[in-house]
Amino acid sequence: MTDASAQIAEMTFEDALKALEDIVRRLESGDATLDDSISLYEQGEKLRLHCQQRLDAAQARIERVVQGADGQPAGTQPFDAADR
Template sequence: MDEGKAAAASGDDISQLSFEQALAALEDIVKQLERGDVPLDQSITLYERGEKLRAACQARLDAAQARIERIVTGAGGAATGTQPFDAEG
C-alpha cells in the first residue's frame, strides 16, 4: 500500500498530509466508490473523508495561487517588477 492509500485507510489527520498524499488518498477513495463494491455505510464514510480531502487540497491550491507572482512589464516590454497573481493590471 502506498503512502496515500495508507493515509486514507488509517484515518490520519488530513492536515498532516502533504498535498500529494492528500490527492493520492482522494484518488483512491474515488476509485473505491466508482467500483461500486463498497457497502453503503462504508461508502458514506469514504465520501465524507473524500470531501475533507478535496477541501484540504483546494485550500492548498488557493494558498499556492496567492503566492504566485507574475512579472509586470513596462511600456518598452522590460520587466519592471512583480505583483500578486490575482491583482488587477
C-alpha cells in the first residue's frame, strides 16, 4: 500500500468526501496540467472507492425494527435496500 493509499484508508468518510470535492473543483477549473489532471483523477478514484466502501459498511450495520402483529417492536433484522 502506498503512503497516499494508507492515508486515504485512515480518512473518515467526511474527510474523504471533502478531499474528493476539492479534487473535482480543481479538475473542473481547468487550471491543472494534463499530468496533474491525470494524477488528480487517480487520487479522486481512490477517494471515491473509499467513500463507497465506508457507505457500504455503514449500510450493512443498519438494522430496522420489525413490528409484530400488535404493532409493537418485535425485534430487528438486517437492513435490506430491496425492502425500501
